Amino acid sequence: MTTVTAEKYHGTENDFLVVAADAPVADRAAFARTHCDRETGVGGERTGADGVLFLDLDPTASPVRVTMTLVQPDGSVAEMCGNGARVTATWAARETGASEVVIGTPAGDRHAVVQGEGVTVEMGQPSFDPADVPLARDAGEPLLDTPVEGLSVTAVNTGVPHAVAFVDDVDAVDLSTVAPPVRHAAVFPEGANVTLASRVAVDDDAVEGAPGDPTAYRQRTYERGVEGETLACGTGGVAVVAAAKRTGRLDTEGPVRVSPPGGDLVIVVPNDGPATLTGPVEREFATDLEVPA
Numbered sequence: 001m002t003t004v005t006a007e008k009y010h011g012t013e014n015d016f017l018v019v020a021a022d023a024p025v026a027d028r029a030a031f032a033r034t035h036c037d038r039e040t041g042v043g044g045e046r047t048g049a050d051g052v053l054f055l056d057l058d059p060t061a062s063p064v065r066v067t068m069t070l071v072q073p074d075g076s077v078a079e080m081c082g083n084g085a086r087v088t089a090t091w092a093a094r095e096t097g098a099s100e101v102v103i104g105t106p107a108g109d110r111h112a113v114v115q116g117e118g119v120t121v122e123m124g125q126p127s128f129d130p131a132d133v134p135l136a137r138d139a140g141e142p143l144l145d146t147p148v149e150g151l152s153v154t155a156v157n158t159g160v161p162h163a164v165a166f167v168d169d170v171d172a173v174d175l176s177t178v179a180p181p182v183r184h185a186a187v188f189p190e191g192a193n194v195t196l197a198s199r200v201a202v203d204d205d206a207v208e209g210a211p212g213d214p215t216a217y218r219q220r221t222y223e224r225g226v227e228g229e230t231l232a233c234g235t236g237g238v239a240v241v242a243a244a245k246r247t248g249r250l251d252t253e254g255p256v257r258v259s260p261p262g263g264d265l266v267i268v269v270p271n272d273g274p275a276t277l278t279g280p281v282e283r284e285f286a287t288d289l290e291v292p293a
């Protein structure tokens, strides 16, 4: 039996295993399917995980560079993951002592800064361009507040595709029933993560919303690759703010609090230029895990 060392982390309860990229895991999909299983997978605060981050660290680069490959519970590889990037930056900072990290992802390089338990990741510029989301060829125009399989959806790529629906109360929606038809809709040839958002009044001044009109959002996301709801999704949080701005619901370049069930994220979406995602990361433990034959 071969085992490899893995570390369990979470970013606002989005759970990940971290494994060194040179660990002898020949079948990464099988490894992820086995250990991410929410009933029989790795232990911890929550059994299982939302993916395995295979990390390839170059400590000699300046800043330190780490190539991140996220293998999801269904064995697929995601191009980008905001909370996974925060975990990756924290892991690299622990390994090297550096506070600045460049994360190489299939969606491009992402700069990250680790300060105590808070990590800020540069998330690239959200795109509504049909070719970028991507949308099916015949879609033509960006998808903005458009009905798709029962939800009114705005489609945006924040490293991965999100279908964002603004609703009165995210908790009043049966996400596990409503999301799958949207996630698989023909308009999304590569699928989409389905993100619900509802606007809430800011009850404290911890995060400044739009000046004179303080806003924050609650968020729930059904993730492609997990094929279920996760307790937080960083690309989804950025998608909420980007979509709110694009559809005229929000007009700010300042920080906006977005709260998935697992905690609070702070998102900045400038009118032009890369968005940022800030939030806490926690390391649970290290363990040895079996490599499936």
Ligand SMILES: N[C@H](CCC[C@H](N)C(=O)O)C(=O)O
Residues within 6 Å of the ligand: 014, 077, 078, 079, 080, 081, 082, 083, 084, 160, 161, 193, 223, 224, 225, 226, 230, 232, 233, 234, 235, 236
């Ligand atoms: N949880 C991740 C998103 C993973 C993306 C993945 N589910 C996909 O697009 O296939 C995040 O924090 O951004």
